[in-house]
Amino acid sequence: MLLAIGGIALVYERWIGHALIAIISLVLMVYALTTGAILKGRIKKRSPRNVFKLHKRVGIYFGALILGSFIYGLWIRLQHGESILSSVHGKLGLIILLIAFLQLIPSLVLKNRARYRGLHKMMGYVLAPILFIDASWGLHNGVIGGTKSLVLFHSISGGLAALALVWIILEMLHPTDKGLARARIASYLAAFLITAGCWIAGGYNYLTVYGSQVKPVILAGPHPWAHAIVMEAKEHIFVFLPLIALTLSITLSVLNRDTFLHDPKFRRALTMIACLALFMVLLMFLMGAIISNAGQTGTEALK
Amino acid sequence: MKESATSIASAVITIFLTGCIIIAHDVSTDFKQSLVALTGHHWISVSVIAIVLFVLFSGLLMSSKSARKTLRADDIGLWSTTLIAVTLTMILGILAVLIAHYLVD
Known part of the structure; x- marks a missing residue:
């Protein structure tokens, strides 16, 4: 992910600070979700570290970065003399900021958090896909400078597929009783998004518009x-x-719970396949960004 | 758990053959034209061939015990490593051919 950010940073400069902060926030959000799942017992605790403190600290960093990214985004809009919060990306950013603060402030202020935990957990899981959609949307807007809906759908599908693949990797690294069922759902999602969203929608755009x-x-x-x-x-x-994503889904669907829980060789193999798929999704993102930028500079050069 | 590695083995064979087809169509104009003639666009042909090969090899390996035994299709560690190696080799191969093609032109 950092490699992809670095590559994009070298190509684009205008909005790169905003994008970098947002992508670091994505990484922190995955970490906060993981530590939250460890606290709830969904993921087995391996290290003796105080997970609650880690979760709290990561949550504070995440909230601060979301606020920073939001202000940065507003600043960029104002610099270009554009109206603020008029775009879907901006509105989603505001929703993310509100959810992040609703997650953070009561957790820090309330002494008895027991009744708040259910809502906190639900908002945490809602925040993840919204943040991925908004980041993909922002990346698309930043690179293309427009809103071609099919390409946008293609980019968002890739972003959500990356999230599903990270989910599978986490389930493989921290196996629990219900982990296999969740990993299967994530793999079906990843296979669907990669096949329908990335392959078919991207292919249709390539055949009808790109050429x-x-x-x-x-x-x-x-x-x-x-x-x-x-x-x-x-x-x-x-x-x-899509072949790798389908293979991962098929392999997980025929895997039995005992093998999943007690055979580390199996889990390692599936982790490697999920990492390969994630690497390819990020590589496609980077390549897509380079192509879109070349299209933009080509259009400007021809004017 | 023989089916698990069977699917991965099918993916490995499919990616290898599809990668070879992609490299061949970048090298040979005639071959590219034959792919265009197949479905109307070379990219659609490559995609269709990849799906057909994956289904074909999955079915073949699922139905043949001797083929699974020969290919050691129960060894998920071996096939997952092979999948990574073959995929990365094919990616680098395709990139190398395209870069060479661009520099020569």
Whole structure:
């Protein structure tokens, strides 16, 4: 993920601070979800560290970064003389900020948190997909500067698939009785998102829009290699990804609970496959960002 | 748990063959034209071939005990490592061919 952020940072500068903070927030959110699940006993505790303190600290960092990212986003909009909170990305950002504060403030202020825990847990799980959708949306807007709905759906599907793959990896690293059932759900989600959202929607866009509108602009622009190498590689390498996601789903669906709980070799193998799929999703993100940027610079050069 | 590794083995074989087809179609214009003739677009042809190969090899390995035994399809550690190795090799191979193609042109 850090590799992908670094790569994007080298290509784009305007909104990169906002994007970097948001992506660090994503990492912290995954960590907060993991420590929260350990506290509830869904994930087995391995280290003797005080998990509650860790969860609290990560939550504070997460809230601070979300606030920072929100202010940064507003600042960028004002700098360009654009109206604030008019976009879906901005509105989702505000919702994320509100949920983050509703998560954080009562947890720090209330002395008896027992009655608040159910809501805290629910909001935590709701926050994750919203944050991934908003980050994918923001990445799309930042790179393309527009809102082509099909490409947006393609990007969001990739972001959510990455979240589902991280979920599978966590379930494999911390096996519990119900972990296999949850990992299966995550794998079905990942396979569906990668097949329907990324493969079919992305393929349709590639066949109907990219070839006739974007490809000629990139080839005529200052970075023709973005099509000749990056896009040509992306369109074909991608075909491997649905196969890997489907394999992961099939393997998890036939895996029995005893093997899942007591055979570390099996879990390690599945973790490796999930990591491979996650690496490919992030690679596709990076390649997509380079292609979209080449399209944008090509359009500007032709003006 | 023989079925688990069977699916991974099918994916490995499919990715290897699909990767070879992708590299071949980047090297040979005639082969690319034959893929275009198959469905109307080379990318659709590659996608369809990948699906057909995956279903074909999954079915073949599921139905044949001797094939599973020969391929050691019960060894999930072996096949998951092979899946990573083959996928990364194919990614690098495709990238290398495309970079060489671009530099030569």
